Amino acid sequence: MNLPRIDIDSAKIADNVQQLTTLYGSKGIKIIGVTKVIGGDPAIAGILVDNGINILADSRIENILRMRKAGIRAQYMLLRSPALSQAEKVVAHAHISLNSELIVLRELSKHALKNQNIHKVILMVELGDLREGIMPSDMENMVRNVMGLKGIVLIGIGTNLACFGGIAPDHDNMAELSSMAVHLENKFNISLDIVSGGNSANYHWFKSSKDVGRINNLRLGESIFLGREALCREPIPGLFTDIFTLVAEVIEVKQKPSKPYGKVYQNMNGEIPRFKDLGLMSRAILGIGQQDVLVSGIVPKQDVAILGASSDHIVVDNDKANLKVGDTVTFDLDYNALLRGLNSTHITKKHVNYQECQEVL
Ligand SMILES: *Cc1c(COP(=O)(O)O)cnc(C)c1O
Numbered sequence: 001m002n003l004p005r006i007d008i009d010s011a012k013i014a015d016n017v018q019q020l021t022t023l024y025g026s027k028g029i030k031i032i033g034v035t036k037v038i039g040g041d042p043a044i045a046g047i048l049v050d051n052g053i054n055i056l057a058d059s060r061i062e063n064i065l066r067m068r069k070a071g072i073r074a075q076y077m078l079l080r081s082p083a084l085s086q087a088e089k090v091v092a093h094a095h096i097s098l099n100s101e102l103i104v105l106r107e108l109s110k111h112a113l114k115n116q117n118i119h120k121v122i123l124m125v126e127l128g129d130l131r132e133g134i135m136p137s138d139m140e141n142m143v144r145n146v147m148g149l150k151g152i153v154l155i156g157i158g159t160n161l162a163c164f165g166g167i168a169p170d171h172d173n174m175a176e177l178s179s180m181a182v183h184l185e186n187k188f189n190i191s192l193d194i195v196s197g198g199n200s201a202n203y204h205w206f207k208s209s210k211d212v213g214r215i216n217n218l219r220l221g222e223s224i225f226l227g228r229e230a231l232c233r234e235p236i237p238g239l240f241t242d243i244f245t246l247v248a249e250v251i252e253v254k255q256k257p258s259k260p261y262g263k264v265y266q267n268m269n270g271e272i273p274r275f276k277d278l279g280l281m282s283r284a285i286l287g288i289g290q291q292d293v294l295v296s297g298i299v300p301k302q303d304v305a306i307l308g309a310s311s312d313h314i315v316v317d318n319d320k321a322n323l324k325v326g327d328t329v330t331f332d333l334d335y336n337a338l339l340r341g342l343n344s345t346h347i348t349k350k351h352v353n354y355q356e357c358q359e360v361l
Contacts, residue, residue, distance in 0.1 A: 002348040003249040003328065004288040006341055010047055011353035012240035016224050017051040019238055027212045032057045032077060034199070034221030037335060039063055039343040042070030043351060048224070049074050055096070057219050061089050068093065079219065081124070081132050087111050091151075096120040098158060100134050102145055105152060112151030121146065122156045122194060125180060127173040131164035136180065143184055156194030156217070157181055162201030168231055169198050169205040178213030203229035203236060222335050230335075244338055246298060246331040246347075248314070250323045252285040268310045275307075283307070284318035286329055292346050297337030301330045 017033070024031050032055040033048035035041075040063025045056055049072055057077035058064050064076045077096040087107035090097055092115065099105055099121050112119040123142060126133030134142050139157075146154050159177050161169045174197055181195045197205075197215035200222035206212065222230045227239035235241045259277040267273050284304070289295070289312035300306065304316040304323070316329070323329065333341060341347050 001350055003247060004286075004292060004346070005247045005348040005350055006333075007245045007247060008044065008349060008351050009240070009243050009353050010044070010351050012243045013044060013047050013224065014051050016227055016239050016243070017048055017053060020220060020223055020236075021052055023236075024206065024218060027206065027209070028216055029197075029206070029212060030217050032196075032217065032219040033224060034058070034079065034219050035063060035067065036060065036079065037221050037225055037339050037342065040066040041342065041349070042067050042072050043354075045070075045072045045074075061086065061093055064093050077122075077219075082108065091115060091117065091119045094119075096122065096155065098122050098124050098132070100124045100126075100132050102142065105146055105149060109149035109151045117151070119152045120155045121152050122158045122196060123154065125157055125159045125177060127159045127161060127167075127176060129161040129163060129165040129167040131160060133159060136176070139180060139184065140187065143188055143190075147188065147190075154190065154192070156192045156196060157184070158194065158196030158217070158219075159198060161198050162230060163199070169202045171205065171209065174202075174205055174209070174215060175213060178215055181214040200228070200230035204231055225338065226335060233334075242332065244333055244342075245301070246288075246293065246333055246337075246341060247328050248286040248288040248331070250284050250325055250327045250329065251287045252283075253318060253323060253325055254283060255280050256283050257281075267308075273308065282318040282322070284316050284321075284323045284329075286314040286316065287312070289313050292344050293333070293341045294337040294339075297334040297340075298331040299334075301332060304329060 020031055033053040035045050035056050035058045038044045040058055045067045054074055055077055056074040057079045059080035075095045078090055078094040081100055082090040082097050082104055084104050084107055088111045091108055091111040108119055124133045126135050161167045181192050185191055194217045195214045196217040199219050202218050227241035228235045258281045259275045289309055291311045295309040303320040307315045307317055
């Protein structure tokens, strides 16, 4: 199998989906599977759907198209607010979108009418994180306007926290979302199917809430694929945190000094690097670099330390591991490293335990 490579344990993905469905379902919350970190990989999306997820959400239309073309049957939600210039595509390919701009909603309405279909929308509310969202005081007006648009139907409201400002979902902001849903339903005599409280950062709020109010939906990526919550990045008990493993090959091993010698100028990253002189050491070079993964987001599973990286190479301290040319080194990946790695065309993806997984289903 070509290297570098990311091994993907399909059976563990299935298990995490089942566990999260049960956990959140215990208080009436349904989960949406967020596929952006896997670039809309149809094989993985298929596992989510086979394990009971019926809405798949992605921030990119191209990823949604990839899954739809592969025949993965689900409702598709666009996560990133549609761009005005994208409206036609959004209506054509996504069933649901998250919105905060009236001008865009009007454009979605126009294209939905033209194509004679109904596009579902969720209005996003700003609750302090300061990325996308309508200010709470503008919500009534927005709902009134949206209800006047043909071709689109308001199916819910939602919010997104812990992404830009690192603001935690808590009892106050979740209660605000909840009471806003009730208020809008009463005011306009409508019913909101979806009240979407957030993402993988909502775990602690969920665990510490007896009553989750009107919140009946979360959009989960990191918890499904990395088995953890996104506020402190702690594992969720019972979930697998080792679904993905990066594998790279050793291409050079030599005893060399620990400190570069000659006149020091900028390296390829534009930095003037400094190294301590620790005498001679065993150094190994791996055939993988910045172009392939976010090197700061990977952690070796073997006893080697990353000394530095350039576009196509990672240099590691090989004093303890005693690697040889042709050996492989394995790494855990954080969310951003996974995002880059799985979307890289230079990294092979290999499903392990895929057969077993299908048999269990
Ligand atoms: C990425 C994203 C999510 C999923 O976030 P995770 O922390 O991976 O669960 C949810 N909602 C929106 C709007 C997103 O962009």
